[in-house]
Amino acid sequence: MTTFYILVGYLCLLIGLGLVSNKFFKGTSADFFVVSRSVGSFLLLMSIFGTTMTGFALVGSTGKAYTSGIGVYGLMASWSGLVHSAVFFAVGIKLWAVGKRYGYVTQCEYFRDRFESEKLGYLLFPILVLLVIPYLLVGVIAAGKFIQPTTAGLFPDAFPMPNLPNGKPHPLSGGVPPWIGSGVICLIVLFYVFFGGLRGAVWANTFQTIVFMITGLIAFVMISKNLGGLKEASQAVADSEFASPRLAREGMMGKLQFMSYFFVPLSVGMFPHLFQHWLTAKSAKNFRLTVVAHPLFIMIVWLPCILIGIWAAAYLGPLGPGQTAxxxxxxxxxxxxHSPILTGLVGAGVLAAIMSSLDSQFMCLGTMFTNDIVIKKVGPDRFSDDQKIWIARGFILAVVAVTYGLGIYLKDSAHVFDLGVWCFSGFAALFPLVFAAVYWKGVTKAGAYASILSTVAVWCVLFYRDIIAEKPPGMEEDELLIGGMMPVTIMIAVSAVSLIVVSLITKKPSESTIRKFFA
Amino acid sequence: MKTVVVLVLFLVLTFLHQDDWYWNDKTLWFGFLPAGLGYHAIYSVVAALFWYLVSKFAWPHKTEEWAEQGDA
Structure with missing residues (x-):
């Protein structure tokens, strides 16, 4: 039960953090939505890093390295280190500046003014929401599915499962079932976001980021020690016929695929939850630490996980039936x-990584519904500050309930985790829009519409080909590549070309708008 | 000028990411770190160093001043 108590203790700490953050709540909508734009360098770094790193950073990276080898680090970690910081520097600071100057809270507010179009907000809003929801689902489902095996055997009377067809006991028997695990995680995140607003999320993210970074390193040290040391663990990989291909990239991934992963981390430029975090910064100087430390933090989390993944290929060998990477x-x-304490700590670390993304996503959806739909429709003066906060809380509650319901309904669907990849691609494909909005005076309303609509069209076609259409036998699990490249490459190209071509031939924005957004 | 230097260095880093020379190299650096992984770990450190230099020498001070004027 030690493992279980550690997990429960960790979750109780988060509830305590939510209560404390509520004590600092100033009662204004600006405080609830953007922490009164008062967040300093350290909290900004930790909250942004925690938000961009999902449960995939610990669990998925290890599993992906097990199947695809060391190249996974280059694909996802070193590209992200370079590109995320570039987006924070080139786009994040600019958006923070317009947000601070004109009081924006959501992306739609900014794009509406920048492109002089109310309707653009109504077009963009459902797209952003639909792209965030599968991302949320991945977190909710992953939490439930992680808690069940971690607690397997602890409650044999409460949660029994029938034996396997071969007569052996079910390995998940006695574990907390996903509907309870996911539910508890949703309730805890809801608690500290509901009462603390974005301040609760920022504080919890900071705490959770520290937890998952430290527990990942502890797991790495303990595992390498028990494999006989770093050299012995890696030498075992070199000596194993099954594992040794994972020491290089030949046969594991394509060169164009490796290169085109560059475009995937551009998605952070259009994540609505990151937009909201950028706006919390007290000043542009607070971005410095985030921009510089982000690549190092990614390395600290990913490098140990990639090594554990390739060591696992030598130590565990091929996956058995029913086992997943x-x-x-x-x-x-x-x-x-063999330490229930370490198992509990690693479990807390994985849940920390999952929840540090969920909280910001719940928060941003509540913020968007309140500001982009309700306040937009009735006017900014119709509700008091207090009423706006309660409207947002109501929406957050509804979003959590819908996500939980969908998560339970879809928990055994094979495609939910694939949807996560498609969310990233969708956000990345919208990157030309935000980049042009920030840097190109000549980008037009029609160009923005063309970019968004062409992105939606290409996304739908490629999504159909990858997820819905039947694939040839033996290729069901293969990642969709176009000319050897990630589909996001085509999506960004189409989005950018539509934006540029249509902007060049349509009516330019007014002088007042140019003056408003360009110093 | 600073912007051009930052852009050129960013492009150089982008090209350096495609380390085809380690594509099929299974050498273990220090006896435990696969060459391709070691290269990309160093790449992450260099990326951080690059962003440190950018934040020191090419920080967008004007953007900050513009934001602080706040005529909202």
Whole structure:
């Protein structure tokens, strides 16, 4: 039960943090939505890093390295280190500046003014919401599915499962079922976001980022020690016929695929929850630490996980029936460390990584519904500050309830995790829009519409080909590549070309708008 | 001028990411770190160093001043 108590203790700490953050709440909508634009360098770094790193950073990276080898670091970690910081520097600071100067809280507010079009907000709003929801679902489902094996065997009377067809006991028997695990996680995130607003999310993210960074390193040290040391662990990979291809990239991934992953992390430029975090900064100087430390933080989290993943290929060998690559980290901890305390700490770390993204996403959807729909429709003076906060809380509650319901309904769907990748691609494909809005005086309203609509069209076609259409036998699990490249490459190209071509031939924005947004 | 230097260095870093020379290299650096992984770990450190230099020498002070004027 030690593992279980550690998880419960960790979740109780988060509730305590929510209560404390509520004590600092100033009662204004600006405080609820953007922490009164008062967040300093350290909290900004930790909250942004925690938000961009999902549960995939610990569990998925290890599993992906197990299947695809060391190249996963280059694909996802070193590209993200360079590109995320570039987006924070080139786009984040600019958006913080217009947000501070004109009081924006959501992306739609900014785009409406920048492109002189109310309707653009109504077009963009559902697209952003629909792209965030699958991302949320991945977190909610992953939390439930992680808690069940972590607590397996602890409650045999409360949560029994029938034996396997071969007569052996079910490995998940006695574990807290996903509908309870996901529900508890949703309730805890809801608690500190509901009462603390974005301040609750920022504080919790900071705490959770520290937790998942430290627990990841502890797991790495303990696993390497129990494999005989760093050299012995890696030498075992070199000596294993099954594992050794994972020491390089040949046969594991294509060169164009490796290169075109560059475009995926551009998605952070259009994440609505990151937009909201950028607006919390007290000054532009607070971005410095985030821009500089982000690549290092990614390395600290990902490098140990990638090594554990390739070591697992040598230590565990090929996956058995019913086993998934995402279980690799848990199996390595369970089989090598034999410490319920460490198992509990790693479990808390994984939940921390999941929740540090969920809170910001719940918060941003509540903020968007309140500001982009309700206040936009009735006018900014119709409700008092207090009423706006309660409207946002109501929407956050509704979003959590809908996400939880969908999560339980879809928890066994094979495609939910694939949807996460498509969310990133969708956001990345909208990057030309925000980049042009910030840097190109000549970008037009029609160009913005063309970019958004062409992105939607191409996204739908490629999504259909990858997820819905039947694939040839034996290729069901293959990632969709176009000319060897990630589909996001085509999507960004179409989005950018539509934006540029249409902007060049349509009516330019008014002088007053240019003066408003360009110093 | 500063913007051009930042852009050129960013492009250089982008090209350096495609380390085809380690594509099939299974050498273990220090006996445990695969060459391709070690290269990209160093790449992450260099990226951080690059952003440190950018924040020191090419920080957008004007954007900050413009934001602080706040005529909202």
């Amino acid at each position: 995402n279980s690799v980290l848990g199996r390595m901890v369970g089989q090598l460390v």
